Amino acid sequence: MIEIGAALTEVVLQNGAVEESPFLTDYGAAAIAVGLAALASGYAERGIGAAAVGAVAEDRDMLIPGIILTVLPETLVIFALLIVILAL
């Protein structure tokens, strides 16, 4: 069991002389990074958006603050995208 674990670690960490293409390419890693950030933005916006719609239903004047607050977490994915572009 331990031996298998060690072998697995070898594969995952790409230790030793592995000839095949790596487990995760740069592009793959970048995609995961942006994807996770997008997921986080979405998760944050979900709550804000629901609250904003509630506020707008109470008072139409809340529309603009609502939109602004809803897109605030968009920053997460935008900067993730930017960092990935700069890093690649």
Next chain:
Amino acid sequence: MLRPEQMSKISVTGSKGVMPTVIETIHELNLVHLSDYDGTWEGFENGNPMEGADNVSEKLVTVRALESTLDLSADDVAPGTLVDDWEARLERVRTRVNELDDERSEVREQLRQVEERLDRVGPFAELGIDLDLLSGYEHVDVLVGEGAPEEVDAVLDNAEEIGAYETFTGGDIVAIVASPAEGDEPAGIIDDALVGIEFNRYAVPDTEKSPQEYVSELEERKATLEDELDATDAELGEIKLEEGGFLLRIEEELRIEAQRADAPLQFATTRRAFIAEGWIPSGEYDELVTSLNDAVGDSVEIEELERAEYDRHGAPTHSAPVPAEEGGVVGDEEDTDETAAEEDGEKPKAATDGGTANRDDGAVTMDEDPPVVLDNLTPAKPFEMMVQMVSQPKYRELDPTLLVFLTFPAAFGFMIGDIGYGILYMAMGWACWKFFDSDAMSAIGSIAVWAGGFTVFFGYLFDDIFGVHMADLGLYLPLAGSLSKGIQTVEWVLLWAVVSVIFGLVHLNIGLIIGFINELDHGLKAAIFEKFSWILALNGLFIWIFSHQDAGTLGLGPDLTAAEYKPPFLVGSGEEAVLHSSDYFMDLGFAGFPELVGVIGLVAFLVGFVMVAVGEGIAGVAETPAWAFGHVLSYLRIVAVLLAKGVMAFVVNLLVFGAYEAPNGYMYFDIPGVGAETVAGTGDLSQQFVGLIHLGDGIALSALGIILGVIVFVVGHIVVLLLGITAAGIQMLRLEYVEFFQKFYEGGGEEYEPFGDDRTHTAD
């Protein structure tokens, strides 16, 4: 431009005898924003509505009720004039419409009943048994309903109280006839037996006809009723056509009358006199004086109490400067003053010098900020809406509309930068402007046209039309392609990142300067500690960030610019430094600020930081990382959106057309009719992706590919177009509202709502 229109506080004083005429004149002018009298002056009370106000309101309710019955909308009719005997005509229309409406409700009720009966008899028609055979028995019980026949049989077999039974089925409908076990009463026995199972009971209609006959009779009745309903509706439609214009004209007339009748509620009155106060754009004051003099001669006194200054906090004073060129008017006023004083002994004391209330400002209303009329260049007008969406600016603060106009469409255009999308945005904006009546929609339309225009402009510089370079279509235009979005070249991305940061710095500095000017209201010291401190901190920090030893050192030994930790593309004289020696952009040769300047910047930052701490306390300290650093970096979203939209359009085209890659890594779309090799000028291309339209060899497969290709192309670009609005539009809006406005904007000004009405249906 940056200031709203100047407003004057005026007061009109006169005897109650001329009040209706004065009200009428002011109402027709539609210029005076009336102030509410707050009831604080001894001996002056809020006025009562003019006589007949009740009657007017009552009639208004009648007319509006009629309009709603007739389903009348404002744009159904052309304007006209009112005839004299309108009250009698209104009464006639009212009686007729009410009659028809009652008739209509009655017919609808009958129709509902008939439909209900039809619903009930439906199952019996399915059963096919005459209805009179289903009721009126003494020794057996009959029940009709819907349920599973097998279950019914099973239950009835086991029921003790049932002696014998028989079922008749038609479709899902079951009719059960059962006689009770010895000596029992037949009524209700089946019902009792079926308690345990699902069985939907139907009442037997009370008629002697066969179900078919009964149904056809009901349907006949239904058709008659429907005809009647149509006739009533047609008659109402006729009335709507004939009397619609009349009703709308009356409504307008009555509405105006009601507004006028209620106006004295805002006045200060005694038994015989009234004082009305309000705000009027200073330029219109003469017109007010002329109109009132024409209407009532010199039996009212009109006075310009003050011209509201932009830098003062409310508190109108009687001594506020009324410019000398108004001399003629002022003299005129003095004449009327005397006349008015003779006519009405108890009033002038109060109106002019405020003697009765021990106040020296001469105004009967409380101190209040003037209403705000934004005053902008015509092209910037629609952008007032974007400012007002946050809040109406205050009278004494700068109106940022012009700056929004200068930055929003340009930044939007830069982020999308595509001729094709730009033209579509302009078309959408034009349609919005053309086909919607509301002010907000036409403002949105104009904004979209501006944004679309800049999108086309930047699209031309980026040489993009629906994500395809025009050059790759064999179309070479002057200056087209002088900029690049950086989808295929990283250097451009780095350049745009730096440019965005610089744009952010400029934008935020403008915001802080506006904030500084606004804050001067509270004194120079407040302005310096609350706004200038931020200017120092923000610019100091970024001057240090943009400093590099390559531009000159102090020779001190330690590198005070921390040059080696700064990204090489930002500053320095390396190959990557975009401002130093860019292959694509102007060769600026800017390696950064010399170390000395950087150190001064750092000192400025620290001084600013301390001043912020003094001016705004702990909150200012906590905000420093965001205000002095984060908000500028926030402008990097411009690059991100630029790239994201560009790449999305690229991917759509890649899916549809496919692409070849040149040896230098550049991708050429495989667009039919345009040989990628001809455009690239080399045959050394490798195919990277087979597009949908080049899918197959056989006719069926390539036809399928082309159809799919067209769908993907159209839907894909529509998605990019719409996401462009939410991404570029909302992100830029956020930069305006969150980063920019936060530096100076307060809002909460009062909207200018002049006492008056825009006539649409009646000629004046």
